Amino acid sequence: MIIKVLQNKLKEGLNIIERITIKSLTLPILNNILIKTEKNFLNLSSTNLEIGIQWWNLAKVEKEGAIVVPAKILSDFISFLEDGPIKLEVKNQTLAIETEKYSTKIKGLSPEEFPIIPQVSSNESINLESRLFCDSLKQIVQIPILSSARPEISGVYLYFQKNLVKMVTTDSFRLGEKKIFLKEPLPIQKEYSCILPQRTAKEIINIFGEKEGECKIFFSPNQILFESQMVETPHPEIQIVSKLIEGEYPDYQTILPQKFATEIILNKNEFLNQLRAASIFASKINEIKLKTDGKKGLVEISSQNPDLGEYRSTIFAKIKGKEIGISFNFRFLIDGLLNIPGPEISFELNSEEEAAVLRGVGDQSYLYLVMPIKPST
Secondary structure (H helix, E strand, O other), rough: OOEEEHHHHHHHHHHHHHHHOOOOOOOHHHHEEEEEOOOOOOEEEEEOOEEEEEEEEOOOEEEEEEEEEHHHHOOOOHHOOOOEEEEEEEOOEEEEEOOOOOOEEEEEEOOOHOOOOOOOOOOOOEEEEEEEEEHHHHOOOOOOOOOOOOOOHHHHEEOOOOEEEEEEOOOOOHHHHHHHHEOOOOOOOOOOOEEEEHHHHHHHHHHHHOOOOOOEEEOOEEEEEEEEEEEOOEEEEEEEEEEEEOOOOOHHHHHHHOOEEEEEEEEEEEEEEEEEEHHHHOOOOOEEEEOOOOOOOOEEEEEOOOOOOOOOOOOOOOEEEOOOEEHHHOOOOOHHHHHHOOOEEEEOOOOOOEEEEEEEOOOOEEEEEEEEOOOOO
């Protein structure tokens, strides 16, 4: 293999694909990346056996070939080089790298040893705006936790309809639902649903989150493929293929409250600041208490720790419905508030033991359900 490519482009590709390389004693090949030529393109590939990433870029290919090299060593070395052309040449399973000032050799492995990245063959695909899709994922991606007992709640539930995309995550104590209302209907013959691993969702956000244009999504029963294309030519630039989590996602609609006994409208930033202050004196279970006073239009926020002291403050609010006293894990409340973009939030409650819902005032695209801390008997 003999190929010439610009340093800044090679560095860009390495930064993308080395993200998922892992240190593995049982499968050391996973510490490496595959470099190969495809006609007029340089192709870089990496995998951790759950996720596979491929990156392409136009390059001057003088001789086709392939090699597997350690990801970190190559990435670290390329980052030291100045911007400009780089010559990559493979001889005797060694990658020679030359620039105007530098020359080095990296020992490699045979391409045959590198795991095959699965291909997703599907007759149907959809296009979504990359930033919109990733910004939506950001609002709910931090909620799941790994669960061997219930692996289906360890990921992100995606549900694609003609005019709507739903994203849902839960950890059993809280739940986030994000809706993308589409201006143009998706060209799909049927509805699709799947459970995307949380790690994959985070990589999609990191890789596609700042990219202009659209992300193309291909479906298959056990895998899903996300793709962006080059600007200068209709060829893939980045592909992320991921295994899906098997199982059926819980019917979360049954736990969403359909009506509320109390609704509180609050200034989001002021509420956040008071919750953070109260958290300093929270108990070992992160408990803070809220109590409404509808006549005065106030919500009292309090916390108490026998070893540290206690906290008490009030915040003005618009309160509808019955008076209520209720306790929450302050971390859960703060996480939900941080993902609501508007200045005002609606806090909808029923009782001290039932799930509550946070959402932005006038925003039907995002809701955050959180369970209270049940009062001790």
